[in-house]
Amino acid sequence: MYKWIIIGGGIHGCCIANRLLKEKICRKDLLIIDAYPEPMHVWRSLTEKIGMDYLRSPSVHHIAQDPFSLKEYAHKFDYAQPFKGRYRRPRLDMFNQHSIDEMDEVNVRECWKQGIVNWLKRSDGVWEVSLFTNEVIQAEHVVLAMGVNRKPQYPQWFSGAEDKKHIRHIFDQETVLPEKGDVFVLGGGMTAAHLAHTLARKSAINSVTILKRHPFRINNFDSDPGWLGPKYLRNFYEVDCYEKRRKLIQEARHRGSITSELYVKLKKQVKAGRLRFYTGELEKVKCKEDIIEIQMDDGERLVANTMLLATGAKASMPGEKWLTPVIKKLNLPCAPCGFPVVAPSLEWKQKLYVAGALAELEIGPTSRNIAGARKTADRIAQNA
Template identity: 45%
Template sequence: MYKWIIVGGGIHGCTVAVHLLKSGKAKLDELLIIDRYKNPLHKWSMITNRIGMDYLRSPSVHHIDKRPFSLQDFANKHGEGSVFLGIYKRPLLDLFNHHCQTLLNSLSIEKVWHQAEVTDIHSTNSGWQISTNHNVLLESKYVVLALGVNEQPALPEWAASLRNKAPDKIRHIFEEQLGEVKEEGNICIIGGGISAAHLATKLCATSNKQVTLIKRHPFRVHDFDSDPGWLGPKFLVKYHKETDYHKRRLIINQARNRGSVPRKTFLKLRKCQAQNQLEVIDDEIQTASYSEDRFHLSFEKSDSKDFSFIWLATGAQSCLPENQLLEKLIKREKLPCAECGFPIVNKELEWKEGLYVTGALAELEIGPVSRNIAGARKAAAILVSLRAISE
């Protein structure tokens, strides 16, 4: 029996694991991370590489280690002290990834890694039992659900039929590659947020054809995807006084700068436009069809356009992550949920005795930053400070 099982080995799961190990709340033989992928941070690495991210949006103090200045110290130690951008010291992606990998290797994370898909979770008299797709039963006193939202990409309604007709020519950036991606000819990107912006600047640099970015709204320029005041008491004191979870959801939705880009990224896009590498269309897609190896899109206001490849950078579905797994768990264990379907947890992020959450599942408690790296750090700090958990 394990002391801790973490379900999910992305940014959130790895941050919790690092904090548990470094704080002494767990030893290697007491901890297990279950993830469907072979290596830690697989989805993070795949998506950031695919869209061509260069610098993170978050500042240098947001990373997976326990010490706030660990990333800056790492950069200085390895002679990489100049790889931070702007006044917020946004780290170069390569530096961030190097830091993550070095840290995880130093803690021998591979010894606690279990590649599998969790198919069911049950409470027991002594804790929790987890079933996997390999017909393995695992038991733990405590379980942390660190489930990512990007396993469930959001698709525009018009995209479904087109994907059936040309699956190799219309892809969502969150999806694992199923066969060859034929990214050629006139390329279209659907989306107005930072992922779409990164992908657009990458393709402008690598394609000899014009790239088109289609979004429903003008550029929304914000350095962060929510006000930094949500990291501390400035906004959270009032937020935690709100006991109506429907109102908390409304506050979160209003606080998030959805579909926004940092100013430096916005300026890169403007440069691509000025060099006639990028066309930007702010409009609603009315109809979409596919014939003779071309996608034909018509718009509400603009002239129709033909494309040979479409990237969907349209984010994740708004439902619970891993919703089939969680729906069974919620029903069986009678777990409290808000009107929006997300967990109602206590201040220690506990959903039921011994069952904890982080990431999107913790946002009604942590607030608008919960899904971000900063939210992962806040959740990890809460979990290692639990009074009920003996060292």
């Protein structure tokens, strides 16, 4: 039996594991269960695919406990242009290597188990985690750290499209970027912008068109930095109605926004004739052989060879399929939105903890990002 099981090996799960292994427990006492064979697989594969070069978050947000660890790492290994801008946003490759080195320092891979969880129950004071292979693993504590990017959000028209072979979602792990032709990128947020910029720089790509429903929303962060500390969180914690907390979280997030720096990079590609923007509602999609023809709400018709959907993930609870019946069976407290109501320690029930999106009604609007992972690791480690 393990002392701790962490379900989910993304940034949140790895941040918590790193903290526990450095301060609280031995490797033999921890197991990380994830669908993929290596830590932070979804994050690393997606950011590499879309061509992200610098993170949106500042240099102090990473998986190590010391906020200045990444700054020292950049100096130690002499990275060129390790940070950008006023908030010193780190290079992606440096951030990822720093994360890997942090995990290698405590041998996280020795705690790794590739598998898919399908049930959770409590028996005789012990948590039992069941996998699809019918294996059952016991632990004193369990952390639910599943990510939100596992279920792509497809537009309504997608199910009615006759031929989908040239229409793929960027969150689909099997999606490969085209190397030539004309490309549509559907979406107006950071993922769409990075993807379009990457494609526009490929020499064999004829043209790239970003199709978006609204003008670009320029925000340098996905929520106001005031949500990182007491400036806004003090009032947030005074709200005891979880419907109101959910509304505050929704209003605080700058969904579908991009940074000013990325917007400038896109405009340069437009000026070079490699990229164009089209704002409006997509009404019809016709696919024939290697041609995708679309009609916009203003009657404009556009054609391309490939369409990549950058429309985000489904607005659902992580692990919803298996976690919903567990919630009912164990009578776990939830808000009207269906998400966990937890203690300040992030304990949901008897040594069952939550992280990431599952913790946002307690952590606040930053819960899903790297800053949220650090806050979550702090609280869980304090109660380990």
